[in-house]
Structure formats: C-alpha cells, structure tokens
Amino acid sequence: MRSKDGNDEAMIKVSGLTKSFGDNKVLDGLSFEVAGGEVVAVMGSSGTGKSVLLLQMVGLIVPDAGEIEIDGVKVTSLTERELLGFRSRVGYLFQESALYDFMTVAENLAFPLREHTKMTTAEIGSKVAQFLEYVDMPAEGDKYPSQLSGGMRKRAALARAMILGTRVLLCDEPTSGLDPIRSRDISLLIRDLSKKLGCTTVITTHDVVNAFRTADRTLVLDSGRIVAQGVEKDLRASTDPFVKEFLEG
Amino acid sequence: MVAAVAELLGTVGRSFLFFGEVMSYILRGKIRWVDVFRQIYEQGVQTLLIVMMTSFASGAVLAMQSQVVLERFSAKEFIAQLVALSLVRELSPVFTALVFSGKAGAGMAAELGTMSVNNQIQATRTLGVDPIEFLIVPRVLACMIVLPILGVLSEILGIVGGYVIATTQAGIPGVYYYHQTVNAIGYVDFFCGFVKVCCFAVMIGWISCYQGFYTSGGSLGVGRFTTKAVAFCYISVLVSNAFLTRLVLTIWGS
Numbered sequence: 087m088r089s090k091d092g093n094d095e096a097m098i099k100v101s102g103l104t105k106s107f108g109d110n111k112v113l114d115g116l117s118f119e120v121a122g123g124e125v126v127a128v129m130g131s132s133g134t135g136k137s138v139l140l141l142q143m144v145g146l147i148v149p150d151a152g153e154i155e156i157d158g159v160k161v162t163s164l165t166e167r168e169l170l171g172f173r174s175r176v177g178y179l180f181q182e183s184a185l186y187d188f189m190t191v192a193e194n195l196a197f198p199l200r201e202h203t204k205m206t207t208a209e210i211g212s213k214v215a216q217f218l219e220y221v222d223m224p225a226e227g228d229k230y231p232s233q234l235s236g237g238m239r240k241r242a243a244l245a246r247a248m249i250l251g252t253r254v255l256l257c258d259e260p261t262s263g264l265d266p267i268r269s270r271d272i273s274l275l276i277r278d279l280s281k282k283l284g285c286t287t288v289i290t291t292h293d294v295v296n297a298f299r300t301a302d303r304t305l306v307l308d309s310g311r312i313v314a315q316g317v318e319k320d321l322r323a324s325t326d327p328f329v330k331e332f333l334e335g
Numbered sequence: 336m337v338a339a340v341a342e343l344l345g346t347v348g349r350s351f352l353f354f355g356e357v358m359s360y361i362l363r364g365k366i367r368w369v370d371v372f373r374q375i376y377e378q379g380v381q382t383l384l385i386v387m388m389t390s391f392a393s394g395a396v397l398a399m400q401s402q403v404v405l406e407r408f409s410a411k412e413f414i415a416q417l418v419a420l421s422l423v424r425e426l427s428p429v430f431t432a433l434v435f436s437g438k439a440g441a442g443m444a445a446e447l448g449t450m451s452v453n454n455q456i457q458a459t460r461t462l463g464v465d466p467i468e469f470l471i472v473p474r475v476l477a478c479m480i481v482l483p484i485l486g487v488l489s490e491i492l493g494i495v496g497g498y499v500i501a502t503t504q505a506g507i508p509g510v511y512y513y514h515q516t517v518n519a520i521g522y523v524d525f526f527c528g529f530v531k532v533c534c535f536a537v538m539i540g541w542i543s544c545y546q547g548f549y550t551s552g553g554s555l556g557v558g559r560f561t562t563k564a565v566a567f568c569y570i571s572v573l574v575s576n577a578f579l580t581r582l583v584l585t586i587w588g589s
Contacts, residue, residue: 144460
C-alpha cells in the first residue's frame with residue numbers, strides 16, 4: 087500500500103489475527119495494512135469484532151493467533167510493562183469518550199502530558215489551549231465532562247487522544263450516539279486533525295456515510311474477515327451479498 | 336457446581352494477585368502522594384461526622400447499660416473502666432470499620448465501578464498509565480491512613496460519651512472518671528484495638544477497590560458490585576475480628 091506522501095512502509099500491519107470468545111469466533115485470520123498517514127475505516131455489523139480489533143491493537147485484548155505490528159513494534163509480543171510505554175504513542179478514542187469525570191476538560195487533556203513529558207505547567211497550559219482550539223472548544227476547558235454535550239465530549243476525548251503527538255489514532259465508533267450533524271462534524275474533525283498532525287488513523291464504524299466521508303480507504307468486515315475494501319466506488323461496485331446489503335441498509 | 340467452585344477459586348486468586356500488585360507498588364514507593372492526600376480528604380470528610388456521632392452515642396449507651404448492671408453489684412464506680420476497655424479493645428475498631436465500609440468503602444467501589452463501566456479504566460491503560468498505580472494505590476493507602484486515625488478518634492469520642500452519662504446520670508465525679516479511664520487503658524489495650532483497625536483498613540481498601548475495579552454490567556453492575564463490596568467488607572471485618580481477638584489475646588494475654 088502506498089500512502090499519499092509516497093511512503094511505502096506500512097505503519098500498521100495486521101496478519102492472521104484470530105480471536106474467539108467461547109464458541110464465537112469474532113476474528114478469523116484477519117489481515118490488512120495501513121500506510122503512514124492513511125485514514126482507514128473498518129465497517130461491519132454490530133458484534134463483528136471491530137472494537138475487539140482495536141483493543142487488540144493496543145494490547146488490551148490478547149489475540150488467539152496472528153500478529154500486529156504498529157510503527158515497527160510487534161504489539162503482540164510486548165510485556166504489560168512495555169505495552170504501557172507503547173500505548174502512550176497511540177491515541178485511542180473510546181465510543182463513550184471515557185473522559186475522567188473528576189477532572190475538568192483541560193485537566194483531562196493535561197493528564198497525558200503530565201504523565202509522559204517533562205513540560206512545565208505553562209507549556210502544558212499552552213499545549214492544552216492549542217488542542218482545545220483544534221477541536222473548537224476554546225472556552226470549555228474549565229467545564230467537567232458531565233457539563234458537556236455528547237459531541238463535545240467526543241471532541242475533548244479526541245483532543246486528549248492526540249495531544250501527545252501520537253503517530254497512530256484508533257477511533258472506536260466515533261459517531262455512535264450522535265445526531266447526523268454532530269456525526270458529520272466529528273468525522274470531518276477526525277479526518278482534518280489526522281491529516282494536519284500526520285496521524286495514521288483507523289476508525290471502526292457501522293456509519294456508512296461518515297466512513298466514506300472520513301476515510302481514504304474502507305474495509306468491510308464480515309464473519310471475522312475482510313470481504314471488501316477500497317474507496318466508495320469500489321465498494322458500491324462489490325458483488326458480495328453482505329457488502330451490498332450493508333451499504334444499501 | 337464444578338464451574339461455580341472454579342469461578343470462586345478464580346475470583347479469590349485474582350483478588351490476591353490484585354492485592355499483591357497494590358502492595359508491591361506501595362512497598363516500592365511508587366505512590367502518587369497528591370492523589371493519596373486527595374483521597375484522605377475525601378474518605379475522611381465522608382466518614383468523619385458519622386463516626387463522631389456513632390462513637391459518642393455508642394459510648395453513651397455503653398455507660399447507660401453499664402450503670403444498670405453495675406449498680407446491681409454496687410460497683411457503678413467501675414463504669415469508666417468498662418466503657419474505656421470495651422471501646423478501646425473491641426467496639427471502636429469494629430464500629431468504625433463498619434461505618435467506614437458503608438460510607439467510604441461503598442463510595443470507592445461505586446466510583447471505580449462507574450469508571451470501569453464507562454471505560455475510564457481502559458482509557459487509563461490506553462494513555463500509557465497503570466490504573467492500579469493511578470487509581471487504586473492512592474485509595475488503598477488513604478484507607479490505611481484514615482481508618483486508624485478515625486479508630487482512635489472514635490475511642491476518644493466514645494469515652495467522652497460515656498463520661499457525659501456517667502457524670503450527669505450516674506453521679507460519678509468527672510475527675511474520678513478521667514483518672515479511672517487513664518488508669519484502665521494500658522498500652523496493650525490500645526494496641527489490641529489499633530492492630531485490629533489497621534487490619535480492617537487493609538481489608539476494606541482491598542475489597543472495595545477490587546469490587547469497583549472489576550465492575551461490569553453497566554449501571555446495574557455498579558449497584559450490584561457496590562453492594563457486594565459493602566457486604567464482603569462487613570463479613571470480613573466481623574469474621575476476622577474473631578481471629579484477630581484470639582491472636583492478640585494469645586500474643587499479649589488477657
């Protein structure tokens with residue numbers, strides 16, 4: 087896969103990934119690559135292992151078989167201690183935002199900086215202000231997550247996920263629970279920020295419209311495998327019955 | 336049946352691993368003191384008033400009942416000893432631990448449980464931070480600091496409660512009550528109670544945080560795991576109290 091900037095090197099390599107929960111095989115030898123700077127959407131019905139895939143990419147779930155390599159690091163062979171260091175290089179946007187309730191938005195954004203950098207308080211404050219500006223929330227820093235709308239929480243969580251200058255961003259159902267306008271806004275924001283900050287981004291979603299709107303390439307997952315991939319035109323032309331049914335709703 | 340036993344053993348094993356991990360952080364000095372002080376404040380504020388009220392009332396009730404019984408033997412001047420020794424050796428540590436479980440223990444379990452079902456604990460891991468170090472160690476350590484302090488405070492307030500009843504209703508002079516109390520409590524009596532309350536603190540911190548940390552099942556799960564945390568704390572405190580009492584009596588005698 088060649089990215090827009092001509093970089094042949096894949097930033098993310100997933101090969102032969104298999105995961106079962108009891109008798110339920112959610113991933114069945116899944117393989118794909120994502121080039122540096124590329125935005126890829128992984129689409130599929132609910133319960134097809136999209137979130138499980140992302141959690142395996144940061145080592146929060148251990149696969150039964152297969153390998154994941156991100157930015158040259160074999161995630162599947164890291165120890166728990168090594169995973170902690172590795173995860174600080176990967177941004178993760180949760181479906182529920184997962185901002186800390188007991189911290190303000192600004193404190194949530196400052197948290198990873200305090201943990202992983204030697205920045206001064208002033209530098210952290212300036213970086214937090216910059217990222218609040220990126221997500222169009224310059225005046226919301228002093229609010230607690232419970233005082234924000236769902237869309238704002240998603241945007242704040244996106245800023246927290248990217249504030250360490252992460253090279254890889256993983257987004258789990260970013261439009262879930264949002265109205266169509268907020269869904270469009272957060273989708274475009276993810277795309278714009280990823281391109282602006284040079285992030286390689288993987289988004290799991292079942293929101294067809296926003297997947298095509300956000301991603302350079304879309305993978306369709308069914309029965310634990312990729313059944314189709316490409317841009318919107320390729321997928322619309324697919325003869326796979328599941329892909330046709332999924333896209334047509 | 337076999338599956339249930341296996342699950343129980345798995346839970347017990349996991350809870351011991353959890354406790355071992357928490358203690359390893361504490362023993363290695365990997366402690367976030369700012370968070371510990373915040374937890375001390377929160378747990379202390381949550382329970383201080385209720386511990387003060389229950390302790391004072393317990394001491395007062397103990398003095399009232401002692402007066403009734405001891406007057407039958409013309410020995411009401413021993414009210415002070417009975418109140419002081421009962422509170423210091425037994426009642427204050429247990430009462431304080433039970434009150435603390437119901438307030439701060441439940442609070443910790445519910446807070447961590449909510450974080451767990453809202454993926455905040457997973458998010459901590461994805462931010463490259465160990466949630467045990469960030470969320471659990473400060474709470475357990477704060478428990479280990481706050482509960483013994485509350486235990487001693489409870490003993491003092493219980494004695495004050497007894498003093499009020501003894502001086503106003505039993506007609507015992509205040510100075511006499513004070514001297515009888517001071518003479519009655521030896522170091523051994525104090526440490527009997529203090530060792531117990533320290534053990535209870537470790538158990539409450541461990542159980543409440545463990546239940547909260549592994550909460551699942553959404554908002555229903557938060558309620559269920561919080562209730563489990565409080566019930567397990569109560570059982571652990573009362574059952575271990577029997578063993579601890581035997582232990583301290585064996586070590587320090589009666």
